[in-house]
Amino acid sequence: MKYKYIIPIIASSLMILSSCDDNLMEWEKDPEHGVVTGAELPLELVEKISRYEPLKTYTNFVLGNGIGADLYMSDPAYRKLVNENFDEVTPGYAMKHGAMVNAKGEINFKTIDDFIAATKAAGLKVFGHTLVWHSNQNASYLNSIIAPTVIPGSSGTNILDVAGLKAGTFANWARNNPGKGISIVANAGLTSTSQAIQLASSATSAQPYSLQLTAPNTTIVAGHNYEISFYIKSDVAGKGRLSFGSTLTNQYPYKDWYNTGGSWVEAFATSSQWQQVKIKLAPGDFKAGSTNFQFNLDLGYLPNVTYLIDVNTIAVVDLDAAPTVVNMLANGKFDGNITGWSKYNGATDALSLAAAANAYEGSGAMKVVNAVTDTGNQWKTQIHSDFTAPLTAGTQYTVSYMIRSEAPGSVRCSTTGGTAQYQGDTATSTTWKLVEWKITASGTEAGLNFDLGGVAGTYYIDNVVVTTGAATGGPTAPITIDKTAAEKTTIIGNAMQDWISKMMTHYKTSVFAWDVVNEPMKEDGTLRNGTEGETATDHFSWAKYLGKDYAVTAFKLARQYGNTTDKLFINDYNLESRLDKCDGLIEYVKYIESKGGTVDGIGTQMHISLTTDRDKMVQMFQKLAATGKLIKISELDIRLGTNAPTVAQQASQAEMYQYVIDMYKKHIPAAQQYGITIWGVSDSVKEHEFWLPDESPNLWDANYVRKHAYKGTADGLAGKDVSKDFSGELVKK
Missing domain, CATH: 2.60.120.260 (Galactose-binding domain-like)
Incomplete structure (x- = not known):
């Protein structure tokens, strides 16, 4: 049955018509109803949106999509939307240093190799994201190679006359x-x-x-x-x-x-x-x-x-002398096992044996993973071992151990049995550290705990000794040697060359455009210099060790090991809201090129909202156009501040998507238009666990139904209201 200009019959308490334009009418959400989905938009608009072609149909420049590689590989519906609507895909995380580099600095290419094979079969290109950034790095590895060298002491008491x-x-x-x-x-x-x-x-x-x-x-x-x-x-x-x-x-x-x-x-x-x-x-x-x-x-x-x-x-x-230290713990060396140690509190996988590569010395160490920071409840991740015999009342004991963590952390020891004794919280770092804690025994102590619940992270513990007097008992103490600033610069420079050269070489025949440097600027338009906060476990500042020229080096390496025709980008966010940051990025591009690097393009991320200043947005495009570089909107999404938007909010979102695309096309000359990448596919919680949770920034709703924003995007790409060309009556399905 055919209808013309149909308005769905819905309880009047749910709908208020404020305009004759069905695209702008407001729809109030019943508190008991939940999220408004694309399926609940006015029928005529739904009908129009359903009749649009795939998005890439409406433009000649590259239309990209920032996606999760795992979702693309595992979710057929998600993959179908990506394949149908886009020319190019940017893996949001899986291609970054933190995802691909292990604790030894080795690169695991398999995930991205499989992803590229699948996208290539679907006719998609892959945009490389990203080579050098301060986040999503394997910071544990990078910090470990510049950490002080901790040299174990001798294997026992020195009997040489020195x-x-x-x-x-x-x-x-x-x-x-x-x-x-x-x-x-x-x-x-x-x-x-x-x-x-x-x-x-x-x-x-x-x-x-x-x-x-x-x-x-x-x-x-x-x-x-x-x-x-x-x-x-x-x-x-x-x-x-x-x-x-x-x-x-x-x-x-x-x-x-x-x-x-x-x-x-x-x-x-x-x-x-x-x-x-x-x-x-x-x-x-x-x-x-x-x-x-x-x-x-x-x-x-x-x-x-x-x-x-x-x-x-x-x-x-x-080596065969009788030990001068009597350890009250049966196993403090962890050479091949963690026998005698158990998890009192913590996650199921909190306690395990670390291999020799993560040991202070010998063939193993104790590995403890604490998932949640709880500064007042260190005991929530607690590892325990019984003493081999009760401690002697009134005797002083020294608890001694080596410890390091993959990021800044905290450790506390405690005793069990009788009245517990507690060590003060002790900071840990990526460098092995000798910790000693002296206690006077009451005679009721039954065992030792490592309390690691204070700061989330992964900890390695070795050479645990509980003994009377000095814990070292004769062997020479470990020695810590700091690396010089020059040594750190050389080491980190070599690590950057290893990473970029291997990535560019491995993907030379499959990836032809890259974000070489991501987010180099501070909000005031000055360069990040490494003094910014580094509390995140995946944060590593290349600029801290390589200085202002770190990006020069990165672009030179990408060009040296990639193809001469590869498009190499620098990329940053908030350029539309902080024009001083936009100016700073443009000046930094000039600096990179003055030092012999070649930057082909500038990416502006544009994670924006309905209230983003439109005048500043236009000024940003004008400034970027004046560089003569390729300009890419690299990560476009428009948040609404809710995961349950009204129809009016969805209409405003659609209009903002269209406005951004219109301004890009108006102010960026066609020869400089690399293209636009929409960041994310849908409003599904699977896509927003970490990025914009409880939001609705994308073109498809949580059920993969086209939103009003789909129409706004398509109209922007086409440069007109595509639906005005539809012929015949709209058909109710």
Whole structure:
């Protein structure tokens, strides 16, 4: 049955007609009715919208859509809308550093490879989003590579006589062949306050023994294994070995150095970076009846090399000596298991074993994940272990552990049994930290807890000791070495090159347009410099370490490793509301190009609302057009402040979508119009869990029904009211 100018019959309490134009009438929402959907718009408007062609039909420039790669791959209805209506897709998260880079800096391409294959089969292009940003980074990895180096102490109590070294007298040490000189230098060791042995080879040095320092005799126990270790570096590439006295069966045991071609080599190499040298002597290495041994540091292979050996790290350890520390916990090393530890409180997956890569030392660590920040209830994520025996009343114990977290965090220890004792909250970071807590036992303590509920995050714990007196018990304490600003710049620069080069190379034949730099500006139009808040776990400021030229480097790398014809964009938000920010971005583009980078286009995101200043919007387009660059509306959506908009709000949203597109086409010359990307598909909660929750900013409603905004967008793209060309009567379906 055909009808003309149909108005649906609806209870009068739900509808107030304020205009003869059915597109502008207001529809009040019954409090018990819920969200107004596209299906409930006036019938004539619904009929009109249903007869529109797919959006991409109405424009010649690129019409894009910012989408969730997972939704596209898993939701057929969602995928169908994207395929039918758009030319290009931008994966909203899955192509970013945080999504693709793991804790080792390795890139997992599979998700995006599968996504590109699926979109390509549907005839869609993919826009690369985004190479360099301060958010959505694997900040844990990036911070870890510039974190201070924490060097574990020796494996046990040092039995080597180093008193003469620390005194600077070399008492009991022999400088047999001093070369240019062997001396003790203050503040030259691993830390700024530690001593170092300085050994300089002569201009004619050629034999290992041409520069030789001999250690004192060390008493040994028959049948025991021993370890010699120290940290060494040199001003230029160097070479050294250890040789031994007559109590060893082989005075030159080529063992424990680098294995080249399947055989042990004689010497270790040195460089300008501190490195550990370690050699183990087994009982079979000693002659029968030996009661001591002596070793030589032989560094005379090469001429004109100056070596430094940190005095605090040169040690000989009896690996089979009785422990000097009695740990009241059965398992504090976590080498391959977390036996003895259990989750008292927290999520199901709160406690697990971390592999060696995330251990302080050894083959494992305890990993604890706390999902929710609750500063007043640290116990809500709580990991426990029983003591091997009750603590002795009146005795002081030291609780000692190493801890780090993937982002700034907080830890507190507590005891169980009797009256609990509580450690003060202790800050954690991405760097391993030695924490000690001293308690005087009441005799009722039954176990130890790690309370990690204060700050959400992932924590790694290793080397947990509860003992009387000093927890270290003889082994040398760990040493922390900060990297210099120059070292951090080099490391982060290399990380950027690794990331961009691999992304551009891998997608060279499938992605031809990229957001190279995202959101570089502060609201006042100045450049972000890394001093902004970094509380988010995925926040990392490239500019903090690489300076103003970080974007110059990024654009040069993208061009170097991509195609010469790739379109490379810089992208930012609020340019329509902060014209000073727009001006700042334009000036930064000029700066990038003055330094040799090439920026093809500028993206303006335009996450706007109905109240966004239209005059400023026009001025933004005019300013961007004046750059001569390609201009892209990169992330357009229009929020309404509710997930239950009235019909009038939907009509206003449609009009605003049309206005934005009209102004883009009016003020951006056709040759500079890269295109428009609509950010998101629908108002479904699946799309708005993190972005604009409880909102309705998109062109389809929560049920994938076209909204009034669909018509406004299509009319804007077409440059006219498309529905006026419809012929015949509207048909009720």
